[in-house]
Amino acid sequence: MNPFNLFFQFADSFAFIVLSAVGLAVIFGMMGVINLGHGEFIMIGAYGTTLVANAGAPLVAAMIVGVIVTAVFGFLVERTIVSGAAINWVAERTLGRSVIEPLYDRLLDSMVATWAIGLILTQGVRIVFGNSIPQLNTPLGSIQYGGFSYSVYRLVLSLVAVCVLVGLYAVFTHTKFGVRARATIQDPETARSLGVNTDEMYTTTFVIGSALAGLTGALYAPSLTVVPSMGTSFLVEAFVAVVVGGPSVLFGTTLSGGLLGAINALFTNLYGTFFGQIAMLLTAILVIRLLSNGLTGLVETVRDRKVGE
């Protein structure tokens, strides 16, 4: 086993898991909403980027458009479906009453509703753009080492993944928004009484989560096949990472990205891609089974024991 090869696999896998999961993790951790359409949000980012780049825009500009399109889409979904605000606004003026209960903290209902959004998006994109669109080339070329060839772009992505984690950490700990958002998660009632507009917090959080999904789609647009059903391949990694990570979302996503990425890299190196995937999923199942609060739960338990000694 070639150590550089293993390291590359790990970095690649870590980046994929973390980038797949962050958007989902932020929305789940802050709002108690599971966005089962998360993979399709990523797909929107990828389509936005690919279509704009195919129209002749520079890749980076196309990526920015992809992120913005997904963020705007997220805003619309939050206002109409997750909070029901837009629909209720219309209903109150026509029927004289609101018709939708917000999906916040209605875990199972939010899963079913966002699942429906995902179904509509996949098929809708297929109807509009067909089963395939012209694909982008991967930029930055590749480097040769020890008989293997590595995509420089994929290496860059692993650096981006780390930057995204650090950036989010900074936003949630060092900005006014972050402080308010954390107050809202801990206790919405109290946050409201302290003058935090919790509705606005939820909307902003959902838009940030959507933008992160869009970023993931934009980043992978040049290196994966962009098709209507591509969301599924992100969805599995995203869920597994969030669930394995446990309640403290950012820290958890980092830990699970590390653990699952390592397992995936190791088994892919030894037995091929398929077994890398299966080993990762089996690890996830084991972690869920053995640690009911995920990896961050384990860290806390260890800390509690230490305090006692």
Next chain:
Amino acid sequence: MGPASAFDRARAPFEGPNTAGNTRGFWIGFLAVFAVLLIYPLLFGAYAASNAAQFLFSAILGLSLCFVWGYAGILSFGQVVFYGIAGYTFGLLSLNFGSALVTTLALPAAVAIATLGAFVLGYFMFYGEVRDVYVTILTLVVTLVLYTFMGQTAGSEWTIGSVALGGFNGMPAIPNLTLGVDESALRLSGATFYWFTLLSLAVIYLGLRALVNGRFGYTMVAVREDEDRTQMLGYDVRRVKLLVFVIGGALAGFAGVLYATWGNYINPDVFGITFASIPVVWVTVGGRRSLLGAIVATVAIEWFRQQLAVTGSQYAIVVVGALLLAVVLVLPEGVVPWMRARLRNRSEHPQSTDSTGVVE
């Protein structure tokens, strides 16, 4: 003792606060619909019957999810796992041995394997204190693991006995459902398959009604409402959930065998993410706490999907998604309980409820 009171006594075990339809009128309607469905093949022929049969075994799959989700609060994306496992098991057994006897026994054997699968997964989850949304995600992950796994079994090394799993090409030539031990065995197809499926659905529906209205039904409702509370009344919540999950797995497995024998074919798409979501659509639309709603919604949605597919429209899944979204947002209880409440309000005085009065 007149026939009327005998009728009332016969329906007593199937009635209670946990299902709709506790009136004499309901049962007369039920028998009338059942009678019409019985003569359906005689009116429209074997081909129409065979086509209708798929709606009926889909309804069994729908009932299995309605039972675990609606009555015990376990949202499982994994009902299709047991459906697929049973279908593949039936194919492997019947194709490997080929005799009428083995094919007959393959039905209970396949259901047993699916049930065992549900037991293993359920034990793993519920005795490991995996809860709520984590159960849902775990069932989804297991479904996708099977999809990935079965998809890569195209090679010749994935041959069990003399039968190839076949990857995405699937497993063709699965024999019809067979009842008997030798050449005189009854091979079900067309109208006979339809009748078998219809009878099975009726028996399962009535059985579940009796179950949810009995002791176990009260326990399930309690677990759905509040696990901690139920625990403090001395119930082993883990065991209750495991039992529910195993029964749901067995029913899904039974439906899966009917599916595999109906089309004489199965492929990994039964574990695919789209198919995994379809039972959730049926049950959400019909009303997750309504067994009858699950059946009606399954038949209606599957019929509708087929109509759109026949006309070559790509919009079927978009319409299904939009329907699902509308129901979750506007009628979270589902369409059938909503219609029932509407009808009751119209026929009786407003605000009155029947003696059982439970929102089904």
Next chain:
Amino acid sequence: MSGTRDPAVRQSPAVRATGSDTDTLLQTDGVTKRFGGFTAIDGIDFGVNTAELRCLIGPNGAGKSTLLKLITGQHSVTDGEVYYRGEGITDLLPHERVDRGIGMKFQVPSVFDDLTAAGNLRLPLQRVVTNGDLAARVQEALDRVGLSDRADTHASELSHGEQQHLEIGMAVALDPDLLLLDEPVAGLSMEERNDIADLVTALNGDGIAFVVIEHDIDFVARIADEVTVLHQGAVFREGPIEQIRTDEKVRRIYLGGD
């Protein structure tokens, strides 16, 4: 109902010390509970005797509800042991502790909204009663908590006080020897408080031991013989209610000073 006994029964310290102590029903031995670095319960030794009625008081965040949940098994201890009738029950699951005779009424009335009053009482009873006389036993349980005329009413439509009665009725239906009540009169009118006080006193007279968490010191004085004061996860004072009532330091922690 007799619970199956662990072959390797661990003896409580009290039993070990005196050889036999038939009076001690429940004893915690240095139980500790930490949540993510925060110590909610800090090495508490807390005992309840057979048929005793003990109130648990203390300012908000003192750890009262957490202590009850450690006794019922809803929370697992970080450290320490819980003994019931001399048997170590620290590793038992909540439903196994219920089978040994511990009952619990939650802080928020948590009856099952989807069921009627009779349906709620049926839940504990159907486990222990064979089908034939289940209806009769449900009726008996309804009478015991004064809800006979509300049998077919949905739990969600009962008044707050009736829900409290119903919930106590459900806990009592399993014939517990120890009943833990978490703020049974919070949010109730004076009249409803008196009803609950009468009910608790009557049940205690039937031989059920009680641990009652309560803020209302007049209610405590009305029902309790003995009071335990918790403060910052530890036992602060223990003694007869009159003595606790006049204790300057207890008064001070309630007023917010440390």
